[in-house]
Amino acid sequence: MHIDQATTAELEKALAQLEQAHQQYIDQHMQLDLTRGKPSTAQLNLSNPMLGILGRSVHDDKGIDLRNYGVLDGIPEAKKLFGALLDISVAEASSRVFVGGNSSLSLMHYVLSFANYRGLRAEDTSWQAQAKQSGSAIKILCPCPGYDRHFSLCTEFGLEMIPVALTGTGPNMDQEEALVKADANIKGIWCVPRFSNPTGEVYSDDTVKRLAQLSQMAGKNFYVLWDNAYAVHSIDKGAAKLANIDSLASSLGTSDSIIQFGSTSKITFAGAGIGYMTSSETNIKGFSKHFGMASIGSDKLNQMRHVRFLQDRQQVEKHMAKHACIIAPKFKAVASSLAKNIADTGMGEWSDPQGGYFVSFNTRPGLAKTVVALAAEAGVKLTPAGATFPEGKDPQDANIRIAPTYPELDDVENAMAVFVNCVQLASIRQKLKAG
């Protein structure tokens, strides 16, 4: 039944069944949660051997005591490993990779803080000083729907957000280029270039190339904030590859404008992993100088646990294939439920990601909040509607992020049964009300 082709009688009959089902779900008092992109227990268990991997060995290959102070920018072995995950060669890893503590979010926070208040490198004017000079706010381009924590970082630092469109192969580059050309106070763009959060899209080669080039049209100290959080997080073996922005930027001479982030939060332990970043040598030097005011160095023992456990890119890929085996059925359950219940009904559209942690679902305009509220009363927690847009404001009130990795497969299936019922219920109620 397509909602726009059904008769009022058909809709009313369907509605009665949906209301009844919804009440039954409410009566079951379920407690299901599809809110956050968290690895499941089975995924975390994959990395348990890492816990004891150091044994009594507390030195690195060059004899650095991993327990003591020092090595501000990360141990060489970790730079090499994590550099490889961000397409940085061994030769360049020592000067161009920074390995930190347990979170790439912290590194993003530091980068924005340093750029905003101090200037990333010693010779840079800070963004705030530029704002003062120009009499207008600093702005960041935010492809939408996107990652809520990128947006809250902008809010924290008083950076204005400009929502821009995603196309299915990354941001609309015609729009981005026009914007940065027109306003020198646009100082960055957030990107989750592979398996974007939440749409799952992979930026096309052409988009990556145009992003590598974007700083040439922009004002000073413009950064492509390349949150490559899902670089090795394919679900399908044939998942689309991401073009290497680092080598593109290098050949264009724009390396100073590219800051890549990554972490092992969804490779090993979400709360006890390693965050890392890469940029030009001068940027990493500038960053390290500021970071050196805040730290004498990150936890080198945990860096070495990761080096011993993950070894190299090839081993990481083998390890990630095990993750894929665990989460693929959950993504399949989401896709099946949506295909069976929403396809060809006109009640929603959704992504079919080949990797990452999310399915992005769009209701008919104006229904996302309603669906999330209905699901909540039936015991299924969803990410708040709007969270995927700056300041929590989805202009269409349509986007819902579904995160199926953490619950057990049964629970994903149960939660999806509730979800599709809520979508149908909200859609038909709206349609009947509109008459």
Add this chain to the structure above:
Amino acid sequence: MHIDQATTAELEKALAQLEQAHQQYIDQHMQLDLTRGKPSTAQLNLSNPMLGILGRSVHDDKGIDLRNYGVLDGIPEAKKLFGALLDISVAEASSRVFVGGNSSLSLMHYVLSFANYRGLRAEDTSWQAQAKQSGSAIKILCPCPGYDRHFSLCTEFGLEMIPVALTGTGPNMDQEEALVKADANIKGIWCVPRFSNPTGEVYSDDTVKRLAQLSQMAGKNFYVLWDNAYAVHSIDKGAAKLANIDSLASSLGTSDSIIQFGSTSKITFAGAGIGYMTSSETNIKGFSKHFGMASIGSDKLNQMRHVRFLQDRQQVEKHMAKHACIIAPKFKAVASSLAKNIADTGMGEWSDPQGGYFVSFNTRPGLAKTVVALAAEAGVKLTPAGATFPEGKDPQDANIRIAPTYPELDDVENAMAVFVNCVQLASIRQKLKAG
């Protein structure tokens, strides 16, 4: 021989011997290092059992999966343990203790960053906004000699430093009180209240009480930055105790002005320990809100390693007694060498710490840089002269920080032999030149 009572002939004779000895040291090409307050290998070894202590147990008492995301402000067990080290009761630990990652320096950096740019709590005006309103810079009181990294944090955040005197029992409180009364833009004071870095002094009860009270005379958002880095780091069993600033502030109603910091850097592993802080409940709430933009939570596995290994305050004290056994002979070697070679010569004065990591030595005015340079050419690295003062400027050019914990005992003895020779050499050269 006292330098001010010796004849020129006596001084010249002594100088010839000292020059000869100095040349012999140079010829030995030693490489000794008394620069940083680092635990030695033997000290680090004390905590090796912590490495494997988790086994396969990855949950806390309440079933929290320590490997996954979450628990922004630290696991309850860690709050209780570290709260106890900062005199916070179990009942108050959950709302008033924040447990972070591997460094208290990072927590200090965040506190200053939030207070400076945003206001620590939602209702606070930021320091920078207050500076703008008042047309004058924000200032921090810096008892001297002090810890170089406190000073570089001020520089990083554009905070003016006002050097103030230490008396042997903490800062000169008459001076501090007069200063804060006269200038509402003074927003904080750095304190290392027990075994101060580098003087080793322990703040007296009266000083602690007056510091707990200081905010009542100061402008808004004034903080006593209480870096209790050596809270449990006695060398002598009879070492002076520190008054409990938390309960004093609580009875005075000034808890909002006290921010205590601590870490296990010199309890377990310097580079892989745990940093923590405590303040009023509203401050911790405000801090956590900002911190939540930078992190989804610190490494809970490492927090739990510490909980399992250190257990409670009593166990920590037993553990610290083992540290004392290792480092006491090194401090004794420093004290013996100074007593034997410098006492009653008029060539220097020094501290006799009962805990902490440093001996503070004062040359005759104008000689610290010379002594450090002489020692360097004879193969002994010392902390740069001036480092214990804001912007590296010791107005007397007299203070040298000696850090004897890291080298082996033999090396401490050898380094001290070089050091006292350099002190004598520089002193007599200066005296003869002055005529």
